[in-house]
Amino acid sequence: MKFGVVVFPGSNCDHDAYHVVSKHVGQPVDFIWHKQTDLSGYDALIVPGGFSYGDYLRAGALARFSPVMKAIKDFAAAGKFVFGVCNGFQILCESGLLPGALMRNSGLHFVCQHINIRVENEKTPFTSELDAGEVLSIPIAHAEGNYVCDDLTLAELEDNNRIIFRYCDENGEPSNEANPNGSRSNIAGICNAEGNVLGMMPHPERACEELLGSNDGRDIFRSLTKAVERMEGK
């Protein structure tokens, strides 16, 4: 099993993702420079947070032209796992691997704080170790996390259980007050139709140790590891 953490110019959560995979999940992992086009040998890719290309133009907009993106599309099409966090989610939307877009937070400011998200679908490669309805405490840190999509897309996401996480209060209620950025329908994370590409704004890699205030993020990485094991077993 091998993980890869994609590094764009301006990625800055790459080391954090690497740390979690190597230290807390205990799996082999490499950094993948954005000019790399050969992804053979990898089973799961993490597209980490940060400010790829300074987030100039739009968050994630310029990263989609990096050479590695073509390879990531093929990688995803082959059924392998792609996990975008924060800027990674923005890049996956910009490149069309996930539907919708992430706009400026409704409060206009960058927001960094621990928030709660509810697991909406536990039957995915990213959530199999979690329970449906489980509330996770995971930090967010973004200025463009306001998920938007048209009605048709929303219906499609809902009908196919592709909304994986929703912002909620501590009791699991997806209220307006618990929505930190104005995201449509409190959406915090979604997956593609095939279920092997996940994007989410909260940072599970920042919630893998008691020392940092929460280890609720670990089960997401553990789920992914199990999914890779299952795929290898086939």
Next chain:
Amino acid sequence: MKAKVYVTLKPSVLDPQGKAIQHSVELLGFEQIADIRQGKYFEIALDADLSENIARQTAERIAKDVLANPVIEDYRVEIDR
């Protein structure tokens, strides 16, 4: 030859920054403001010997492929000789 590209949010998309600007403008005492929407403006310097048609096509493609996100944004191109 210069191409001017205007990128704006689609009318159906909420623009929180535009709303904030509108709020400030109203606080300053400007009345009769129905709406303010924020957008982006680009100037692309093109080779002088291009035909206007080619210049427009080039700028349109750049706008469509790079400058605007079709999920949330529209664009408009003007060509200056």
Next chain:
Amino acid sequence: MNNFAITPEVIATHNLTFEEYEKILKILGREPNLTELGVFSVMWSEHCSYKSSRVHLGRLPTTGKRVIVPPGENAGVVDIGDDWCVAFKVESHNHPSFIEPFQGAATGVGGILRDVFTMGARPIAAMNSLRFGHLTEDKHANRNKSILKGCVEGIAHYGNCFGVPTIGGEVVFDEAYNLNPLVNAFALGIVRKDQIFFGKASGIGNPVLYVGAKTGRDGIHGATMASAEFDEEALEKRPTVQVGDPFLEKLLLEACLEAMRSGAIAGIQDMGAAGLTSSSVEMAARAGTGLEINLTLVPQRETGMTAYEMLLSESQERMLIVAHRGREREIVEIFNKWDLDAVVVGKVVEGNRLKIFHNGNLEADLPVDKLTDEAPRYERRKAKGERRKLKTKNRKPKTEDQNEALKMLLASPNICSKRWVYRQYDTMVRTNTAILPGADAAVVRIKETRRAVAMCLDGNARFVAVNPKIGAKLNVAESARNVVCVGAKPIAITNCLNFASPERPEVMYSFSEVIDGIKEACEAFQTPVVSGNVSFYNETDGRGILPTPVIGMVGLIEDTHKIITHGFKSEGDIIALLGITNDDLSVSEYAQTILEFSTDELIETGEVPEINLDLEKKIQDACLNLADECLLKSAHDCSDGGLAVAIAESCFSSLNRKATGAEIELKNERLSTESLLFSESPSRIVISFKAEDLERVSAIALENNCPFEVIGKVGGEDLKIKLNEAEIVSASTAELENAWKNSLENQLGVEN
């Protein structure tokens, strides 16, 4: 250009005095050309030469067994064990932040980050100390709001994009900072002991490389701007403000660290204030070498730039690197991988001359050592300012209800929660932040070890204004106490000394006294000064700021399991006070908020608390001993707002912790109720611990000769304080917390 006449007006616009110009003539033995005059003017500016402060700075203690790099380099470096070191520094960006708050604060962050990674250290934490005028009830309130918003957004923009967590600092409001905001940025990085780099141009024949962003006409004469007073016209100088590019700086960081690991770098220096000029002069001066630079080769963003403009440009995100001869290709390749320019622009030569060529002409030929060593040094006149000694008027407090008073204090600008500010900062990137902003000190763990580093940035200008020497001691003591409260042993400081014009004797007097106070306190705590910065001329239209030293204290925690936070944890835990409360209300938040003294009145009428450094040390030692024995459930510094505020803050909720109440019973015949609750006596820490540990805790306090008094226990939903059996405070914690939590948003007029 070279024939440009050097008239008295030209000399004056370069902020050089007639005497200084005479000295230049003597050094050169001829008239300088305009380019050379420009070089002298920036190198001899207050900002670069420390000409007014140098004679005093020498008195600061700068050595110690942990000090690896003392002041004089881009940042100080301190040993934290197991071959790891931390590099850190604080620097002011006051003047640019007034002119253009967003970019001014942003480039302040950029500059301090470069100072740290120039040493070979990867930045792992940033903090900033911000001072503004009041946001309400002041004729400058609207301006102050927009300066605050701009600065905070600028810091967030730069730090968040760069990928360093901004984990603490302070935000202070006082009318003294109307039109003179202070923005002091701190950064700390981690580096292996054998991987430290220096800003030295050593090795005759070694190539000099220019790396990073292209040069434009940004910020020409920023260094001289930062060395002059402000008036309304200064706003017209807006074009000289530099624009920062945090994305480019992130690439520069990665490229520099990679190039350093390659072993091809002999020396490296950030191009900060006075850009190419100061970086080349300082690198050559430290190595005792000469330099030849060809400006024609410098990557340029604009066309038609003169030698003068290129030498004085303050374009951001640039570095000067001296490579080992023959290895320059490797460096160029690494920088190109990161899409950055890296160009050989000159070489290290024998002798002491800095020779600047442009388009084939020799544009400047100057002796390096004279630009630095012979920079003017002034023993400026100092005289104690006359206190007008206003009679203390017996003021009626705004309220005699102590519940009300406590709530007002908790909502007062300097005590209320600064969540609105730090929520905009990425406080967690790099996944090391063990204590988030809002605590006594911030803590980042060091992944490579079991250890953690604590840090805080503190100033207390009102105390310093009343008595600069005692004020400075109080300031250092509080910052040491703050890191002690999270379980860290104080190891070293950096300081940023913000003052008004050094040409005024009373300013120089307080500066000199502050140095003596810092020296005495740093010796007592064995925390040497390893880096720092002086910012003079913080005045507008003749009105200066309060003397404002800001201390950046760094402490070490040997085991991340022994980190202490300030919130009360469990029902039934005992609350105790380490230290003694005295009648220290005359310069306090209570006097300002409840008695409604203006800052001027406080300074004219008040007295600073006494500080006994021996006692302070005992209290800190006791607290560290308790932390080391894992006996503490919480510890919180008792300072602004006094005991009642400290206890209330420990009751408030935090991550994974609900709010709690406390029952306090005080016995005292000596002090007034107000003093007991709100006095700002130093050397006090509020702790809590398990009831069963009482005996051990009091024994440890006794062993350390630390005053120790059990004052109550944790529990309930209200904060109740009794004095000699009579109830003086009884308020719901939730209500107090709301007053404290939402106040800043209310002052700013924004939604929570």
